[in-house]
Amino acid sequence: MLNKKKIFNDPIYGFISIVSDLIYDIIETSEFQRLRRIKQTGLADYVYPGANHTRFHHALGAMHLMSRALDNLREKGHNITNQEYEASLIAILLHDVGHGPFSHTLEHSLLNGVSHEIVSLRMMEVLTKKFDNRLDMAIHIFTNTYPRPFFHQLVSSQLDIDRLDYLKRDSFFTGVSEGSIGADRIIKLFDVVDEQMVVEEKGIYSVENFLSARRLMYWQVYLHKTGIAADEMLKNILKRAKQLAKSGASLPPAGGLDYFVHNQVNEKELTQENVLAKFTSLDDYDVWAAVKQWSTANDKVMAYLCTNLLNRRLYKIKLGNHPFNEQHEELSQRLLTQGIKRADLPYYISSGSISNAAYMAHNQKIRLLKKDGQVVDIEKTADLPNIKAMSKIVTKYYLCWPNDLTLPAN
């Protein structure tokens, strides 16, 4: 029996229970509590006003689904020790703990070339020290160095618990009902063969639906064009701040963010505990507070970007199958005529590309367990021609420009 009982309300799953004291204590750490202040989908609430859910809730939800997946595997006769059980829950609970403010949006704006997974690992290492190495097995699972690979695959693969929760959760809070998936059913159909994760063959349509739903969520939510415009604006704000800092220009103070504006933080710096601590003290609130402060900056570019982001007067944006080189050039000319300096153009006009594939045929495959015990890769199934079709990487180009300008015809 637990000493520290606790249940969390979840509008999606009803109740989420904490199954061990160690997990309770991890949730109580400031490292984990800060996830309450980091939104799961960055600025997506500018498109879907319900999307205010946090990394904190996603982490709990994923942990909940993990426990159901493991219960199911045990019912199917697989031996999973209590230690493995707890370690898997911790691994999924902390898989995203390294996310900084605005999650993916600022992933490359605050740190230099350090993915959130690396930060998660650093933070797990700090936590395992704090808890007498009791997170070590979770770290092995997270880094795929644990001898039974299916645990890692549940945490991270093309059909993992992480994705099951975030699709359900993001679909729920955005109200994009088409993104909803049959997570319960998929979990019931998980199985393990030779220590590798497989899905029972009768789950193929649920898996196909999962891939299709994920693709839809990418285009409709994660890569929604208005969301991209907002993201570009915020990224440009950080870029400008760093540029101004470098040039010695003064900016209103921005609390904890200032350190990352004035210093380049690479993977190496992050190994210093005090630098990591600075990063892990950041959250969305620091960024919005900075944006509010900087909206009064003397720098015209900065004031422009911050004021417009705050009031949701976002860039206009166009998406297409080809780069918008000519229109980019023409807009630049127009802005130069209006007196914008050439060096400042990238803060007014942004271009780039986004791409997405529902299923990466070259990564580790999703495998089906047939009734006769055979295991096959999912795209080999005769009646799922669209799995193959969904492996195609779709790339789109975008062009962002100021709200008050009209795009020239191309």
Added chain:
Amino acid sequence: MLNKKKIFNDPIYGFISIVSDLIYDIIETSEFQRLRRIKQTGLADYVYPGANHTRFHHALGAMHLMSRALDNLREKGHNITNQEYEASLIAILLHDVGHGPFSHTLEHSLLNGVSHEIVSLRMMEVLTKKFDNRLDMAIHIFTNTYPRPFFHQLVSSQLDIDRLDYLKRDSFFTGVSEGSIGADRIIKLFDVVDEQMVVEEKGIYSVENFLSARRLMYWQVYLHKTGIAADEMLKNILKRAKQLAKSGASLPPAGGLDYFVHNQVNEKELTQENVLAKFTSLDDYDVWAAVKQWSTANDKVMAYLCTNLLNRRLYKIKLGNHPFNEQHEELSQRLLTQGIKRADLPYYISSGSISNAAYMAHNQKIRLLKKDGQVVDIEKTADLPNIKAMSKIVTKYYLCWPNDLTLPAN
């Protein structure tokens, strides 16, 4: 203002309002009320115990979605007269009124070569007489002889209101959550160009999700193998009854069903109002009552089929990509050895094929309205490779055999 106010509770849409007195009166007819006694998905409740919803509710639900679709088109500036509005609602309300007991399952067992659409039309003709020809425009819309084709396309096409409601409804009541679709969003994106229905381009992912969900519902629900086994059993019961009737053997009385057991009813007979009336007095209750009566028949085959269907001791069934000729033959031999007569074999062993394509590329296409006003067929969209993939017709073969026999290895 209405004289006859009425709202129906619907667990899916909340409330369904009746918008005109004529529609109220149509719903009150015995022709329409009988749909309360015909399940939407036949014997699917043998697989999904929640699937007890009726044609009655589906018809009301489709009418509700139609009114929202028309409201939306009006908001977009399309002129729809009040008469057209009411006629469209009547057309969708009655589109399935010709369904007999167990809907599709017995569609070819009770009548000879008469589709439910033909019966619906006959019944609409009876009703329009009863209501002073006030259903005439609805009939034109239903038969696609009304000059503005988009009304018909809303009632019947590859992306029609009928499908939007039945997918939502069947998914809701079966609990197969993956079948849920974004009907609201699709309806908001409907538009009309040159009197033809189109979907705004930004709806492509919702349309793709709709096609994918429909395909999933086919394999998971409408063509679920246990459901097919139950269907085969029921169809064989009717076949046996007709055969016994023909051979002069006696059967316990089966109420209204007896007429159709003893007479061949073709499209021609159905033009006689009294025969049509006989058909429209039938519902699921007549069939189950007959099955219960016939379970006590002297005919061993009949008693076998009825008792087993009642107690859900269904045929065993196997699905595959090729016909099961050898196993069929071997099972036949075994049954012959057990004393089953050769002529009775088809009542113990059933085989056949089912097929499904999510999108019929050769039918009238789903058309997208691009931002620049151009209209294109959906499969021409560059980033939807799987629409093409989903056009492939998938065929599967099945073999059904008695519950207490083991299938020989092939």
Added chain:
Amino acid sequence: MLNKKKIFNDPIYGFISIVSDLIYDIIETSEFQRLRRIKQTGLADYVYPGANHTRFHHALGAMHLMSRALDNLREKGHNITNQEYEASLIAILLHDVGHGPFSHTLEHSLLNGVSHEIVSLRMMEVLTKKFDNRLDMAIHIFTNTYPRPFFHQLVSSQLDIDRLDYLKRDSFFTGVSEGSIGADRIIKLFDVVDEQMVVEEKGIYSVENFLSARRLMYWQVYLHKTGIAADEMLKNILKRAKQLAKSGASLPPAGGLDYFVHNQVNEKELTQENVLAKFTSLDDYDVWAAVKQWSTANDKVMAYLCTNLLNRRLYKIKLGNHPFNEQHEELSQRLLTQGIKRADLPYYISSGSISNAAYMAHNQKIRLLKKDGQVVDIEKTADLPNIKAMSKIVTKYYLCWPNDLTLPAN
């Protein structure tokens, strides 16, 4: 591990698992399978077209909630043996197995003074014989003769698993969202003190909400006036059938129902296995088939009742706080003038009363477990004045009369 794996889809709980082979086998019996053909809420689908859910699904759902309740009690440290666990599931699974066609509506029309609980018990006794007495503990729990009373209280009390499921289920399928309750939360807060069921004190508002929701469901669904009118009509049909049978008049055959029309079946007769078997072969389909047959009866009263019920031309009905004696009398006079025989009046005019109390203060109370370990009756809680208020029995009187007559002013 189970030999007979099976999961049921449930739109409410997602999936319902079968936890033992014995339970699997009980579900497979014809006694239990027949519940697929008995609607949970009788004729309520005449008011709420979605209310076609069956006793079968309710029984499975209640079993599912029971397993969650027991899991929760085990987590709280209570010792529940595997045998007790299975027996509790069986007891709740079979608690309503004795319901006949149309559940409560015809409870007193087919049998004489035999409640459905008595029939359930008889059927459990038959089943335990069939299964080598393995249902004996379930029977003890059902009849409250098992030494640990909380098991019985979970099956049957003022806050039992039965009610939790039927409120959730009936609310879901009718679409009466206000009837929805926090079953998950209540179950998490169940506890056991001195082998008696209690609820943790912090659950008081959930319990209050449960009582309030139940009261609402009574007035809005179970005792909805249109539903009462339909019920009265059906009960009068059975009464008329019995009367005609007694007087020797001929009626079209009505299959399995005929036995109960021609014979008085009391508790004693029901102890004969063949009579019980006759009863347990009945379901809603027999009744509707009879109504359809009898709608062509020579007896004018019978034809009138059956035709009108079939086509949903129900009695008009009025509810009030006092009996409608004068209006009853005046309507009678009018019908007599129209040539209706005095003896037949009760088939055209029905009156009676219904009553309901959300909480029966004189029955076994709902008990709360306070933080300090004390157990108190719920109505003693200072801040729940309305629990007391809800204990008041509310009685209403109704008068039903033919559809085509206008009620005289009173």
Added chain:
Amino acid sequence: MLNKKKIFNDPIYGFISIVSDLIYDIIETSEFQRLRRIKQTGLADYVYPGANHTRFHHALGAMHLMSRALDNLREKGHNITNQEYEASLIAILLHDVGHGPFSHTLEHSLLNGVSHEIVSLRMMEVLTKKFDNRLDMAIHIFTNTYPRPFFHQLVSSQLDIDRLDYLKRDSFFTGVSEGSIGADRIIKLFDVVDEQMVVEEKGIYSVENFLSARRLMYWQVYLHKTGIAADEMLKNILKRAKQLAKSGASLPPAGGLDYFVHNQVNEKELTQENVLAKFTSLDDYDVWAAVKQWSTANDKVMAYLCTNLLNRRLYKIKLGNHPFNEQHEELSQRLLTQGIKRADLPYYISSGSISNAAYMAHNQKIRLLKKDGQVVDIEKTADLPNIKAMSKIVTKYYLCWPNDLTLPAN
């Protein structure tokens, strides 16, 4: 037809449409956009992690329900001009626009004796100037000076659109399912008699359920004890900041909040447009940013409060029916012994009372429209004894104290 089309996704209602260009423009103002950064339920996400929804979404949702209520009244034959329609939508859209950071929690911490309704009115006055007085009718409706009082009653009364939306919304996002209400049904049953709002009598159970749900939400969410502890902590932080400011002690800068820390702002000051502008530039982000800054303050009390709030090491709290005077005193003594200054005690120990009544019998009543056209107060309905019961004001006392102290027994 609209020039500025826009729909918002809402996980609760599906889609919310903007019905006029003026409303579109109001939503685009910075005054309204800031509501995106103010959570609906303050710190409730510390108890219910899903409760991150904003005032922005609530305002849109309430506007949506208002349009449905007005559509329904028009269908019932009430004349509502297009101008009245738009004005009602604006009134409900802006009814809460005056809320500052953390809504109710800090309502009395930032301003002195100025309710959020007053601030809303001030902001509406600013907006109507900006939009050529086109908000004037909305202001009349909001202040109940419009000649047709039912419009105001829809915006603000004991059964208003505001409450319908917030109960549905808060229940949805917290996952407290018992708080869900039948808003659709209640809205369908709204009517108007003598320009006053009434509810059709058959809605009494829905109204009762609404009152009961609201009461539950108060105790379970709005007055949840952990939420109160968090609120107290935050209020004490602001109090301390003001005290330090007054005493001239230095605090790390807190952006826009500093003005309100250093100045007393009463209703009078707020009439100055620049002061109002300062207030309306504030949101939750300023407060959290300040808490983060102040967590590094030299002042021990401040650092203590901020660090603990950030890391969710909240006060312990106890609720009871009587003040905790003795325990308060004993805790104080203990803290004094530990070296806490007497003047600082109120920052470590907080006590007070909360109270709630589901229905205020002395305010303007909820009125029912009986079938015979009579209008009666709801508590006069014979069969709703608990409405009266729910009018009782329930008061509870609380005591908060530091996390690391044990409460002395009383």
